Amino acid sequence: MQGQRFKACQQALHFKHFTRRGYALFSCIGREVLICTLSVATLTYAKAEGMSTKPATATALTDSLGQGEVRLDEVTVTSSRAPLTALQSAKIVSVISRDDIQRAEAASVNDLLKLATGVDVRQRGGFGVQTDISINGGTFDQITILLNGVNISSPQTGHNAADFPVSLSDIERIEVLEGASARVFGSSAFNGAINIVTRSDSNSNLRLSAEGGSFGTFGGDFGLTVKTNNLSQKLSGGYTQSDGGTQNSDFKRRRAYYMGNYTSRYADLMWQGGVSSQDYGASTFYSAKFNNQWEATRRIIASVQADVKPLGNDNLVFTPQLYWHRDVDHYQLTRGKEGASNGENYHRMDVYGASLNAHATWLLGKTALGFDLRKEHIMSTAYGDLLPENKWADIHGTDRRYNHRGDRTNTSLFVEHNVILGGFTLSAGMLANRNTALDGDFRFYPGVDISYRPNDMWKFYASWNKALRVPTYTDLYTSNSAQQGDISLRPEKNSTFKIGTRFRTYGVEAVVSGFYSKGTDIIDWVYTTEERGKYHAMNIGKLDNMGYSADATLNLNELLPGSLLTRFKVGYAYIYQKHDTERPVYGSLYALEYLRHKFTAQLDHRIFSRLSASWAVRWQERMNNYSPYTKVDVKLQWTAPTYTLYVKADNLTCHRYYDLGAVKQPGLWIMAGGSIKIGL
Template identity: 35%
Template sequence: MRGFLLIVLLLVVCRGYAQNDTLKIQEVEIQGNRIPAFFNEKQRVVMIISREEIALMPVTSLDELLEYVSNVDVRSRGAMGVQSDIGIRGGNCEQLAVLLNGVKINDPQTGHHNLNIPLDLTCINRIEVLQGPGTRLYGPGAFSGAINIITSPPVDKGMKVQAESGDYNFINTNVGLYYKWKFFSNLLSVSHKSSSGYRENTDFRTSNAFWFGQQVSKYGVMTSQVGYNDKSFGANSFYTSKYPNQFERTRAFIASIRYEMNNKLHLRPQIYYRRHQDRFELFRDNFEAPAWYLSHNYHLSHVSGVELSSWFSWAAGKTSFGAEYRTEYIISNVLGEPLDNPEPVPFEAGAVFTNADHRDVVSAFADHQFQYRKLNASFGGLVYHSQLSGTRFFPGADLSLELSNSFNLFASYSQSLRLPSFTELYYKSTQHIPNSSLLPEEAMNAETGLKYNSKGINGGISLYYRKGINIIDWVRINTADKWQAANITEVESMGTEFFAKIYLPVFVPKSPVTLLHLRMVYNFLQKTSGDYYSLYALDYLGQKYTLTVQHKLYKNFSASWTLMYQQRMGTYTEFSSNDEKPYPDVVTLDGRISWNYKIFQVYADASNILNNSYMDIGNIPMPGRWFRMGVVVSPVFK
């Protein structure tokens, strides 16, 4: 602990040259897929990661970036965005809604694929993280939270070129083109990164292509996006340590188009589509595969939907309403009900699909916001229908009271729902037993807190409580048993979050330290059903403390450091001994030193500088110290 405190002290007292800019915290408009609202009027905890913050972070992938957000739990199986499960407030990857420019892109096969997003960090304008349930806004996927990734249209003509290299033969390159002509704005980005891996069978190759366009007219705004992600990686012990030579390839395609009419009655129709194909090899290239291993696993999912949102302002406030139809389909040789006639797997010679399933989802929402003096309130609900859940109603209400120009007290109550994934319903292997009779998860949620926002300081503290019923998890009674998908009778979650972001030059104009960002989290879960081992639901993040320090070094040189402590609850079955072991506590330090001059940025990154051994998921060690260097060139064309 003394060493931990010493590192914190050294980071804070780093000497450097003064930063004379005066920083003011601005209102941030939340760009959800319903009606927009401003951050200081929002009655919930929404963390914003800006483009400027992303540029200073020693990260190369979205999961690494989200690691720094308070109460976001990132459980990685590989490095640099290969595969990570994201959870919020003690939830798992199945209980989180992921959106790209307000379009839901969750994978119905499994939450392991939710971050297969065809986008490089340099394209992102900001990321909005809703801490807490959002079923009323985003549907059943937002059981414990939501993440919305925003790529704004360019305001200039230009390009951005990045080249990066590092340990383990790591290479990262991307090119982004920005073009604006009259009422048309376009962003085109292509990227590729690869590595030979930090241990045996952890090599990877990831390629992305993404286009985002916007057309503005006097009648409204049309927004379109198309993206493709192709990822191949060695999956050493990803799903079982018994067979470490696993391999996986995924290919994701997304497309959407939205039109927003700027009348007194705002109308926003939207259609979207997502295709995801997955090949999982328990024995990579069938090397030393036993006789019982007959085929790799092949999965192809299609998700499509149409949505209409509308809102208008009147004397009593702002009213919104809308509806959505969404269909989720999967065809596989493992998941689903048997097909009458097998179908060939695209791009996989000789492979066939033998199973399939689908579900249709219809929902409608209504919400009303109003302000009375210093009180802001919103209330509404979502009516939801699917084959699994039937027709259900999920109400919610949010309140905030402005105590002063800086302090805001808030409280909220809501109900949330989550449908089981196709993997939970159907996946059968040597280690897993499916359960096609799973019930949807349900929860009642409440939270309250205090936010502070003024010139130079942004902070808050919140308390939350969630009572979950029929929570889905893979469980077993003994370590020799197979994992079986089941509904846990009841799980109660509670916790507290604190964050403070301080821009020191506002108070000390000659301070070499430009930013201090402290985040503290405590979570507690309690189950009220029998004794068993849990694979996901009870291996939650108990405590998390994060300190980020940004400071000037010399002239155009600056640095950013993030120190993090994590305590994970629960246990895992150690493969070598077959004993249940507690997760060890984790302390990591990451840093970036950068030089910026006009259109150039040169940087050096180091992850896990302390070279500590740790793991997010049992039996999968994460990388030790990893150095990288890169350059970004951002010319602007006249």
């Protein structure tokens, strides 16, 4: 096969085999084939790149729009603590690929997640400035957010969870795991997990990009990759500002990110650090009674981890990890008014963590053992226990001082075993968790995942997992004229059952799944009297979420060779809730305002030459007196080997809608921009 070459993506890795589909060989004709097997796991341990084919001509596009994809079923893309291949995995993970990111009319990670069928994105400001992300009818505090497998979720609040130090240009893919996942990611993965995997370019290069458009929006971005032998380093940064499109929704965003990788036969090392900073008008974000709120957040992250292979292969691997992140939050209930009496607060949240995972492959399968020790420390003007005055700490840039403090330590122990027999996979494990904010006892959260593959086209799977979530510091201590926390809140608990099937053949892929999540002591912010007044944090009792989803993708360039149409994707999700409580609830702010219906459709097609278009339609209906709405987005893109130009329109029909409370979303938002990539 002319032009074929084998590329070792990591040391001591080996080629397995092509998919056994009858058409696989023909997919390679006339193409350069890059073949690799990456032995790392999806989500917590996810860095698998998969395999794709691209034209071998000098005019090849920088993405794979319109190009068929050849997959290796032996690529390791799993959601367990012991790496399993995509063929063996007992779970199906939804993946937003690099091609999806390039096609989409998206300004942020949050915009991309809106197209994931099981994900609910409630946007307050443009460009994802303040966004709540939840999965399968849960709340924004019930998911774990990871960056290259490192947990960056904040125990202060999930409101700022999507404040990432990376841009869309840095991201290789986004992986979404639905359902309780405590035995894989710890107790914070109450209702699912989202992992963002950054790109690792094959060559040294410099990338520059800029864009501008409606509402005084403009920004720029850069990325620098340097590769020498076994060492790869990447530095990126960017800035965006805008008037916001609505009253008091202006913002300024800054970010910087650095990542390094070193590979050898006996160890692969990865380290990363990032800073994100944003200042924004918060309109009626947290209370409709105050329409001139303001907030500034700063986030610093740092981590280092390694895959140590004492035998020089993947039969025994130790993965140690150290991480730290700091979240600084400055909030004003009324913009410009200072002092605690006016609703101004400062918070500084530090999370320190150390973990070790080990997995071994032996006669009876794959076994993984691990632990994670996580220290959570907050200094605040409102959250935590009141300190004696001699222990107050100065707040940089102000005459106020931190006078409250909170500390808690979370210890997690993991065990898992995986059995693979032919087309059958059984993955079972348990989390033992101890949190000093509770009674100090260990609690146990088991889980079982099963899959069966009768042939290469079909896969059936089922799972049951338990989880627990400790209240955030916001849940416990908030006290202002609009909201009241409760330090007596009990932790949330749930059991999630999930079943589904995947069908895949030439040009067609479909996934259908159903779930039942049985929750107790669920935490929500609610009105406790008919007179309403303040929202109160409360354990609202039992809350069961039931639903199903269906996704189908047609790779039209495979089904209709030569057609201008390249891909059509459609998805639908339905959720039904059953709430049982002994305490009256007169209005919900989060948990009971779930999406009953969500429908998405995406169409990608070429227009001529290098010009292509991507259309996205989203219709959804939210409970609790929200009006259903339809949103249409489009992106026109000219793609060349070294540069890209685009024009994109968000909310093409200029429909004004509400995702949360009284926060009205902007109308038509048009942006134009481009990027250039220079080899070094």
